[in-house]
Amino acid sequence: MADANAAFTSPRDRLAEWGGTAVDLGGAAGRACGYVARDPVLAIVAVVLGLLALIALFGPEVWGIDPLSIDLLVSLEGPSWAHPMGTDGNGRDVFARFLQGARISLSVGALVVITGLVVGGTMGLMAGISGRVVDNILMRVIDALAAFPPLILAMAITVGLGVGLDTGAFGIMLTSVPYYARLIRSDVVRIRALPAIEAAVAMGASRPRVVLRHIVPHTTSTMLIQSAAVFGYAILTLAALGFVGLGAQIPEPEWGAMITDGLQYALTGQWWIAVFPGLGVLLAVVATNMLADRARDLLDPHGQQASV
Amino acid sequence: MFSLVLGRLTASVVALFGASVLAFVVLRVTPGDPARLFLGPFATEETVAELRRKLGLEMPLVEQYVNYIADFLQGDWGFSYTTGETVAVQLARRFPATIELGLYAFILAFVFAVGLALVAAYRRGSPSDGAIRALSFFGLGVPPFWFGLIALVVFFEQFGWLPGPDGRLDLARDPPPDVTGLFTVDALIAGQFATLGDALLHLVLPAITLGLLPFAFLLRLLRANLLDVSREPFITVARSKGMSRWGAFLKHALPNAFLPTLTAAGLLLGQLLAGSVLVEKVFNWPGAGLLVTDGILRQDFSVVQAFILLSAVVYVVANLIVDILTGVIDPRVRQPARLG
Amino acid sequence: MKAADSNVSGAVLDVRNLRAEFRSGLAVTKAVRGVSFAVRRGEKVAIVGESGCGKSTLALAILGLLDPPGRVAGGEVWLNGSDVSRLSDRAWGRVRGDEISLIFQDPMSALDPVKSIGAQITDTIRRHQPGIGRARARRRAVELLTEVEVPAAARRIDDYPHQYSGGMRQRVMIAIALANDPDIVIADEPTTALDVTTQAQVLALLDRLVAERDVAVALITHNLGVVAEFCDRVHVMYAGCFVEQSAVGDVFSHPLHPYTEALLASIPRPDRLVEGRLPSIPGFPPDLARLPPGCSFEPRCPLGYGREVCIEREPRTETVGYGARTGAAACHFVAERST
Numbered sequence: 009m010a011d012a013n014a015a016f017t018s019p020r021d022r023l024a025e026w027g028g029t030a031v032d033l034g035g036a037a038g039r040a041c042g043y044v045a046r047d048p049v050l051a052i053v054a055v056v057l058g059l060l061a062l063i064a065l066f067g068p069e070v071w072g073i074d075p076l077s078i079d080l081l082v083s084l085e086g087p088s089w090a091h092p093m094g095t096d097g098n099g100r101d102v103f104a105r106f107l108q109g110a111r112i113s114l115s116v117g118a119l120v121v122i123t124g125l126v127v128g129g130t131m132g133l134m135a136g137i138s139g140r141v142v143d144n145i146l147m148r149v150i151d152a153l154a155a156f157p158p159l160i161l162a163m164a165i166t167v168g169l170g171v172g173l174d175t176g177a178f179g180i181m182l183t184s185v186p187y188y189a190r191l192i193r194s195d196v197v198r199i200r201a202l203p204a205i206e207a208a209v210a211m212g213a214s215r216p217r218v219v220l221r222h223i224v225p226h227t228t229s230t231m232l233i234q235s236a237a238v239f240g241y242a243i244l245t246l247a248a249l250g251f252v253g254l255g256a257q258i259p260e261p262e263w264g265a266m267i268t269d270g271l272q273y274a275l276t277g278q279w280w281i282a283v284f285p286g287l288g289v290l291l292a293v294v295a296t297n298m299l300a301d302r303a304r305d306l307l308d309p310h311g312q313q314a315s316v
Numbered sequence: 317m318f319s320l321v322l323g324r325l326t327a328s329v330v331a332l333f334g335a336s337v338l339a340f341v342v343l344r345v346t347p348g349d350p351a352r353l354f355l356g357p358f359a360t361e362e363t364v365a366e367l368r369r370k371l372g373l374e375m376p377l378v379e380q381y382v383n384y385i386a387d388f389l390q391g392d393w394g395f396s397y398t399t400g401e402t403v404a405v406q407l408a409r410r411f412p413a414t415i416e417l418g419l420y421a422f423i424l425a426f427v428f429a430v431g432l433a434l435v436a437a438y439r440r441g442s443p444s445d446g447a448i449r450a451l452s453f454f455g456l457g458v459p460p461f462w463f464g465l466i467a468l469v470v471f472f473e474q475f476g477w478l479p480g481p482d483g484r485l486d487l488a489r490d491p492p493p494d495v496t497g498l499f500t501v502d503a504l505i506a507g508q509f510a511t512l513g514d515a516l517l518h519l520v521l522p523a524i525t526l527g528l529l530p531f532a533f534l535l536r537l538l539r540a541n542l543l544d545v546s547r548e549p550f551i552t553v554a555r556s557k558g559m560s561r562w563g564a565f566l567k568h569a570l571p572n573a574f575l576p577t578l579t580a581a582g583l584l585l586g587q588l589l590a591g592s593v594l595v596e597k598v599f600n601w602p603g604a605g606l607l608v609t610d611g612i613l614r615q616d617f618s619v620v621q622a623f624i625l626l627s628a629v630v631y632v633v634a635n636l637i638v639d640i641l642t643g644v645i646d647p648r649v650r651q652p653a654r655l656g
Numbered sequence: 657m658k659a660a661d662s663n664v665s666g667a668v669l670d671v672r673n674l675r676a677e678f679r680s681g682l683a684v685t686k687a688v689r690g691v692s693f694a695v696r697r698g699e700k701v702a703i704v705g706e707s708g709c710g711k712s713t714l715a716l717a718i719l720g721l722l723d724p725p726g727r728v729a730g731g732e733v734w735l736n737g738s739d740v741s742r743l744s745d746r747a748w749g750r751v752r753g754d755e756i757s758l759i760f761q762d763p764m765s766a767l768d769p770v771k772s773i774g775a776q777i778t779d780t781i782r783r784h785q786p787g788i789g790r791a792r793a794r795r796r797a798v799e800l801l802t803e804v805e806v807p808a809a810a811r812r813i814d815d816y817p818h819q820y821s822g823g824m825r826q827r828v829m830i831a832i833a834l835a836n837d838p839d840i841v842i843a844d845e846p847t848t849a850l851d852v853t854t855q856a857q858v859l860a861l862l863d864r865l866v867a868e869r870d871v872a873v874a875l876i877t878h879n880l881g882v883v884a885e886f887c888d889r890v891h892v893m894y895a896g897c898f899v900e901q902s903a904v905g906d907v908f909s910h911p912l913h914p915y916t917e918a919l920l921a922s923i924p925r926p927d928r929l930v931e932g933r934l935p936s937i938p939g940f941p942p943d944l945a946r947l948p949p950g951c952s953f954e955p956r957c958p959l960g961y962g963r964e965v966c967i968e969r970e971p972r973t974e975t976v977g978y979g980a981r982t983g984a985a986a987c988h989f990v991a992e993r994s995t
Contacts, residue, residue, distance in 0.1 A: 148330050152334025152338050155332060155335035156624070156631065157587070157631050158586070160586075160593075160624055160627045163620065164624045247459050248459065252593060252612055254612060267462055275472070282465055283466065290459070293458075297453055549766045552716075552721055556721065556757060556760075557757070557832065558750065558780065559783070560745050648816070
C-alpha cells in the first residue's frame with residue numbers, strides 16, 4: 009500500500025518537517041546547557057570530558073615532542089618542567105605519550121560507540137520490528153557473540169587475526185554489537201506497544217515511516233545514555249588488551265601498553281611511567297560513567313527504558 | 317516451569333554452538349597459519365608443514381570443525397610446544413589458584429556490596445549515600461591492573477604491610493597437603509595455621525583488586541533495586557505492623573531486591589574470569605590467567621585458545637543456571653496463580 | 657508522656673492541629689494544614705475528599721510513617737491518652753499494629769510477594785504478643801483468615817499473595833489490621849481498587865468485624881455512597897484542611913460548607929434525570945505549594961467567589977448547634993447557612 013501521505017506532502021512540507029526536527033534538536037541542546045548550569049557535579053564532569061576531548065584533538069601537536077623518540081640519556085627521570093610526566097626506560101617523554109594515548113583511547117572509544125550503534129542498533133531494530141523468524145535468527149547470532157565475556161571475545165579476535173591496535177579495536181567493536189542489539193531490541197519491543205505507535209499505524213502511516221519517524225526517536229535517549237557507558241567500557245577494554253599484550257604493541261603509546269611497560273619499574277621507585285596512563289583511563293571512564301548516570305536521571309527518571 | 321527450563325536450555329545450546337563456530341572461524345580459518353601460531357616464529361618449515369597435516373588443516377572445513385569440537389569435548393585442548401605439556405594438564409594444575417582467588421574476590425565483593433548498598437539506600441540522599449555512590453563510580457572506572465599496581469606500590473613497597481607479587485605464599489614456605497587445591501582450605505584442614513595466615517595475607521591485595529569491579533557493579537545494581545522496592549506499599553504496610561524502618565528494609569526490601577540482582581550473577585562470573593587474566597599478571601598469581609598472559613608473551617597461543625573456548629562454556633552455563641535459579645526462587649514463577 | 661489536660665473524653669484518637677508538609681528543594685507543599693478531630697471508641701468516622709487533598713498524607717502523618725521528603729510540621733496526636741506524635745521509631749513499633757493499625761488502599765502491592773500469607777499474618781501476631789509460640793500464632797492466623805471469610809483458610813494460609821484475588825488480599829489486610837485487637841483502625845480507601853460487588857462484600861465484612869470488636873474506624877474515602885452506608889460522622893477535607901465536620905445524616909440533608917454541597921450535587925443519581933451537563937465543581941484543586949492567603953476554596957465557591965472576606969481571610973472552623981444537629985464548618989457564612 010502506497011504511503012497515504014505521499015500525495016499530500018509537498019517538498020515544502022517535507023522541508024518544514026525537517027526544520028521542525030532541527031528546532032527540536034536545538035531545543036534539546038539548549039535544555040542540556042540548562043541542566044549543566046544547574047548541577048555542579050555534571051558541570052565538573054562536562055569540563056573534564058571537554059578537556060580530555062581537547063587534548064585528544066590538539067594535544068600531541070601543541071606539545072610538540074615526538075612520543076616515539078628515544079633518548080637514553082634522559083631515561084627514567086621523574087616529573088620535571090621539561091617532562092611533566094617524566095620519561096620512561098628509553099627516555100621517551102611520558103607526557104607526549106600520554107597525550108597521544110588520549111587521542112588513541114578516545115578515538116577508539118568513539119569508533120566503538122558508532123559502529124556498535126550502527127551495526128548492533130540496526131540488528132536490534134530489525135529484530136524488534138520483524139516477525140519471529142527474523143527476530144530469532146538475528147538474536148541467535150547475537151547470542152553467539154554474547155556467549156563470551158567481552159574481554160575474552162576481544163582477545164579471541166586479536167589472537168586469531170593478529171595482535172595490534174586495529175584488530176584490538178575491531179574486537180572491542182564486536183563486543184559492543186550484542187550489547188546494543190539487545191538493548192535496542194527490547195526498547196523497540198516496548199515502544200512498539202505504545203498507543204502512539206498504534207495511532208500512527210491507524211492513521212495510515214507506512215511501515216518505514218512508522219519506524220523512522222515514530223519508533224526511532226523514542227530510542228534516542230536510551231541510546232545516548234548507554235553510549236556513554238559503552239564509551240567508557242571501550243576505553244577500559246582497550247587498555248586491558250594493551251596491558252596483556254594483545255592490543256597496541258609497545259612502543260605504541262596506548263595507555264594500557266604504557267602501564268605494562270611501567271610495571272617493571274613501578275616497584276623500584278619509578279612510578280610515573282605506569283601511574284599517569286592509568287589515571288588517564290580512570291578519569292575518562294569515571295567521567296563518562298557519571299555523565300551517563302546524570303543523563304539517565306534527567307532523561308529517564310523512572311527507569312522505564314531498557315538497560316542491559 | 318518445565319517449558320521455561322527447556323527453552324533456556326535450547327537457547328544455551330544454540331548459543332554455544334554459535335560461539336564454537338565463531339571461535340573456530342576466528343582462530344583456525346582466518347588468514348595466518350594456525351600451525352605457525354602453535355609452533356611459534358622459530359619453528360622450521362618442515363615442522364610447520366607436518367603439524368598442518370597432523371592438525372588436519374588440509375581437510376575440508378566442516379570436517380575440521382567436527383574434529384575440533386570432538387577433541388574439545390574429549391578434553392584434548394591442544395599441546396603447548398614451549399612447555400612440552402598438554403594444555404589440559406597445565407590448566408588443571410593452575411585452575412585451583414584462580415578459583416581460590418575468584419572465590420575470595422567474590423565473597424569480598426558480595427559482602428561489601430550488600431552492606432554498603434543497604435546503607436546507601438536506607439540513607440538515601442545523605443552524604444554517606446553520595447560517598448558510596450562515588451565509590452561505585454571509582455570501582456567501575458578504574459583499570460584493575462593499574463589499581464593492583466598502585467596498591468602494591470603503597471602497601472608493599474612504601475609501607476611493607478602486605479606481601480609483594482610473589483604468588484600465593486612466601487617463597488620459603490611449602491604449600492599445605494593438597495586436598496582441594498585451595499591453600500587456605502587445605503591449610504585449615506591440615507591445621508597449619510601459619511601457612512593459613514600467610515596464604516590469607518597473600519590473598520588480600522589480589523582479591524580486593526579482582527573484586528573491585530564486581531563490587532562496584534553489584535553495589536550500583538542492588539542500591540537501585542533497593543530504592544525501587546522501598547517505594548512499594550508493602551514496605552509501609554510492614555512498618556504499620558510495628559516494624560522499624562531498618563527492620564522493614566532488611567526483612568522485606570532486601571529479599572525483594574535480591575531477585576532482580578540475581579540475574580546479574582552470570583555477568584559477574586564473566587567479570588571474574590576476564591579480570592583474573594588481568595590481575596594475575598600484576599601479582600604473579602600462578603593461576604590460569606597468568607598462564608594465558610604468559611602464553612601471549614611467548615607467542616604460544618594454544619593455551620589462550622583453550623581458555624577462550626572454556627570461558628564461553630562456563631559463561632553460558634553460569635547464565636543458564638542463574639536464569640533457572642531466578643525462576644525457581646520467585647514464588648510467582650514457582651507456583652502460578654490460581655483463581656479466586 | 658502522660659495526658660496533660662483531659663482530652664476529648666473517651667477518645668481513642670485525638671488529633672490536634674496536625675500539620676504535615678513536603679520539602680523539595682525550596683518548595684514547600686503543605687499537605688495537611690491544621691487538622692483536628694477525635695474518634696471515640698467504636699465510632700466510625702469518614703474522611704472524605706478529592707484525590708490530592710491530603711487524606712493519605714494525613715493517615716501516614718498520624719501513624720508517624722511520613723518519610724522524608726515529608727515531615728510532620730506541628731500539632732499533636734494523642735492515642736489512648738498518650739502523646740504519640742513525638743515517639744521514637746522504636747517506641748512506635750510497640751504501638752503500631754497493636755493499638756492502631758492501617759488498612760491500605762492497593763491490595764495488589766500491599767503484601768510482600770515473596771512471603772506467604774501466613775507468614776505476613778503471624779509476623780504481626782508474634783510481634784505484639786511475644787512468647788506466643790509459632791504453633792499458636794499460626795492457629796490464630798488461620799482463625800483470622802476464617803473470620804475474614806477466606807475459604808479453606810487452613811489450606812490457603814501458606815499460599816503467596818499472587819495466588820489470591822484482589823478482594824481476598826484486601827480481606828487478608830483486614831485480618832492483619834485486626835490481628836491484635838487494636839483500638840482504632842485507619843482504613844485508607846480500602847475498597848477503591850476493587851470492583852463494586854467485592855466492594856460491597858468487603859465493606860459488609862468490615863462493618864461486622866468492627867461492631868463485634870468495638871473498634872474505632874477512620875475511613876478515608878472519596879466515595880460518598882460508602883460513607884452513607886458505613887459511617888457515623890463525616891469530616892470533609894479540602895486542600896489540607898477539614899472544611900466540614902458533621903454527622904452522616906446531617907451532612908447529606910443539610911451540608912454546612914459550600915464544598916460539601918457541591919460534592920453532593922455532583923453525584924450522579926439514577927433516580928434523578930439530569931438536563932444538560934452533569935454538575936461538577938468548576939476549576940481545579942489548588943496547588944498546595946502555593947496557597948492563597950484567604951479561603952482555599954474561594955476560586956471555585958459559588959457562594960464566596962470574588963467576595964472580599966473570602967479572598968482575604970482564611971475562615972475559622974465554627975461550630976453550630978441547633979436542635980439535634982451539631983456540626984462545624986470552616987466558612988465565613990456558616991451561621992447564615994445553618995438556619
